[in-house]
Amino acid sequence: MNERARLERAMRTAIALSESARGWTSPNPPVGAVILDEKGVVAGQGATQPPGGPHAEVVALRHAGLRALGGTAVVTLEPCAHHGRTPPCADALVAAGVRAVHYAVADPGPVAGGGAKALHAAGVEAEGGLLAGEVEAGPLRAWLHYARTGRPHVTWKYAATLDGRAAAADGTSRWISCPESRTEVHAVRAKADAIVVGTGTVRADDPALTARTPGGHQADHQPLRVVVGTGTVPDGARVLDAVAPTAMLRTRDPDVVLAELAERGAVDVLLEGGPRLAGGFAAAGRIDRILAFVAPALLGAGPTALGDAGVSTITEAHRWAVEGVTMSGKDVRISAVPARAGEE
Amino acid sequence: MNERARLERAMRTAIALSESARGWTSPNPPVGAVILDEKGVVAGQGATQPPGGPHAEVVALRHAGLRALGGTAVVTLEPCAHHGRTPPCADALVAAGVRAVHYAVADPGPVAGGGAKALHAAGVEAEGGLLAGEVEAGPLRAWLHYARTGRPHVTWKYAATLDGRAAAADGTSRWISCPESRTEVHAVRAKADAIVVGTGTVRADDPALTARTPGGHQADHQPLRVVVGTGTVPDGARVLDAVAPTAMLRTRDPDVVLAELAERGAVDVLLEGGPRLAGGFAAAGRIDRILAFVAPALLGAGPTALGDAGVSTITEAHRWAVEGVTMSGKDVRISAVPARAGEE
Secondary structure, three states, X not given: OOHHHHHHHHHHHHHHHHHHHOOOOOOOOOOEEEEEOOOOOEEEEEEOOOOOXXXXXXXXXXXXXXXXXXXXXXXXXXXOOOOOOOOOHHHHHHHOOXXXXXXXXXXXXXXXXXXXXXXXXXXXXXXXXXXXXXXXXXXXXXXXXXXXXXXXXXXXXXXXXXXXXXXXXXXXXXXXXXXHHHHHHHHHHOOOOEEEEEHHHHHHHOOOOOXXXXXXXXXXXXXXXXXXXXXXXXXXXXXXXXXXXXEEEOOOOHHHXXXXXXXXXXXXXXXXEOHHHHHHHHHOOOOOEEEEEEEOEEOOOOOEOOOOOXXXXXXXXXXXXXXXXXEEOOEEEEEEEEOOOOOO | OOHHHHHHHHHHHHHHHHHHHOOOOOOOOOOEEEEEOOOOOEEEEEEOOOOOOOOHHHHHHHHHHHHHOOOEEEEEEOOOOOOOOOOOHHHHHHHOOOOEEEEEEOOOOOOOOOHHHHHHHOOOEEEOOOOHHHHHOOOOHHHHHHHHHOOOEEEEEEEEEOOOEOOOOOOOOOOOOOHHHHHXXXXXXXXXXXXXXXXXXXXXXXXXXXXXOOOXXXXXXXXXXXXXXXXXXXXXXXXXXXXXXXXXXXXOOHHHHHHHHHHXXXXXXXXXXXXXXXXXXXXXXXXXXXXXXXEOXXXXXXXXXXXXXXXXXXXXXXXXXXEXXXXXXXXXXXXXXXXOOOOO
C-alpha cells in the first residue's frame, strides 16, 4: 500500500472514531485520531472524551506508547495549541516524538487554532486537507458551524406526507412516517446536544423527546429537552419527566434561543417542531440543515410542517440544495443545506 | 450468445420501440416487435402505427420479409387474435412462417386476447412472461390499466416545495421547479393522450398546457387539453388557442370525466391541477400514479398541491408505495403507485 492510501485508510478510521464521539463532547469537537508507527502500522487510536477528559490525540498517543516515536498522527481536526481544561495536543504530539501530523480540517477558532504552526515550529511536519470534505459534511459539521459563527448548528427534522401535511385534519399524526424513519430519528437525537420544540407541540402531542434504542430502551446519551415559547405546559407533560433534563425558555426568538443553548454548551441542535417555530427559524436564516422524512401518503388536509417563514411571493422563497436522497423504509429521506449565493 | 440472452436483448429493443410509440396509438396499445431470423439475427422491427395503421408485428414482418420464415417474433404484448380495423396479428405471424413467438405480457382484453391460443393451434410455439415486469411498469402500463379496468390511467403530476406548497402566498408559482423538471413535464405531456385541469387553474395560471420541446417548439404530438368544472374560462385563455384541441367538461366527477375521456379514445391521462381537482380524484381512488417534483425550497405559506381528499384522521390516509426516487436537476423526483392491500 502506498503512503497516500495508508493515510486515507487511517483517516477513515479517524472519521469513524470522530462520529462515535458525537453527542458526548460538546462544546468540544468530536475528534478522532489514529497513530501510525514508523512503518505505517496502526499503533493507537482514540476519540475525544467528555469535557474535562483527554482529547483524541492524547488517547491515541497513550494507546501507542513508545511506538509513536518517529510515527505519524492522522487526526480529523488540526490539533489544538492552547491550554484549556487539558494541555495542548500539539505539545503532546511533539513530546511523543511524532514525525508528521496529517489532519483533515483546520481549526477555525482564534483560541485553539495554530496547532499546525506550533508543530512546524517544533520540527514536526503538519499538513491539512486529507478527506476534508468528508469530515466537514460529517462528524465535525455542527462543531465547525459553531466555531465559525458562535451559534449552535440547527437541523430541522420533520416528517410529512407527499402532499406536505405534518398531521391529519383532526391533528393525529401517529404515524405518518415508517418505523425505519422513526428509528433513525431516535439515533439522530442520541447524537444531538438539544432538541427544541414549542409549547404548542408539547400541548398537542405530549412528546417524550427522549432518544430510544430500537429495543425501546432509553439511549445512553439524552439530549437536553428545550421547550420554547410563552404557552403553558401541562404539569403532567412527558417532557417534564426524569429521563432527561428539560429547559423552558420563555421566548421564540431564534437568536435568543440559540444564544441560551450555546451558553449551556450545546453545539448540535435538533429542531423538531411545530410549524410556527420552524417558520420563525427559517425566516431568521437559522436552519442549517433540513432532514425530511417524506411518507408516501396523501392527506389533503391538516397542518403543514412549516408555518409563516416571512415569504410572500415566489422570488422570496428560501432556496436549498439537496445533499442526499435515500429511501428510509417506505419513506423518502431528504437531507438539504442552504443553497449558496448564485446557486439558487 | 445463448438463446435466453438473445431473446432478452430482442425484448429490450421491442420495449424501446414500444416506448417510442407511446402517445400515438390510443386506444390501441403501443407495442414493439422484433423478428429474429432462423439463426437468431434481427431481421425486422416495428412499433404500433396510429389507429387504422398496421400493428407492430405486421410492421416488423414486412421489414423482415422472407427472413421471418422459421424465425422468432419477440413482442411486448401477446399478439391479437381478432379482426379490428386490421386483421389479426396471430394470423400474420403464422402466415409468415414464424416458428416461435415470445411476448412479455398477456393481453387481458376479452376481445383481442387469445393470440397465444391461436398460435398454438397453428403449431407455433408461443410463450409469455419475458421481461414482463419491465413492460408492465413501462410502455404498456397505462394501456394495461385501461384494458383491465375500462378507465384511462391517471398520472397526477405536481410540483411543490419541500414544505408542500404549490405556490407562494400571493399565488405566484413560476418557477417552483427547476428547468430540468419542467423539460421532463413537457416530455411526459408529449406521450399523454389528455391533460386535465380545473377551471380554477385556467383562471389562476392561464397555462398553455401544450407539450413543448427543450428548444421551445411545439412537440409533434399534442395531448387533448381538458378543462373540467363549472367555473368560467376567460375568452382569451391560452388553452383555447389553436395549438391543440381542447375539451370543456362541465363536471368535476372523476368517473364522469374518465368515462368521457375513454369515449374519446384517451388511455393515458395526465392530471395537472389544481388542488381541489386532485383531491377529488384522490378521494375517489382515481389516481393511478403520482409523479412529484419536490423543489428544495421553503415557502411557509401558500396553497398546497392537494386539497380535500376525504381524509379526516391519520388512519384514513391514502397510502402509496414509492417506485422510484431520482434527482431531476436540483429537484427530487418521486414516482409512486398505490400501496397494495397489506403493504400499507
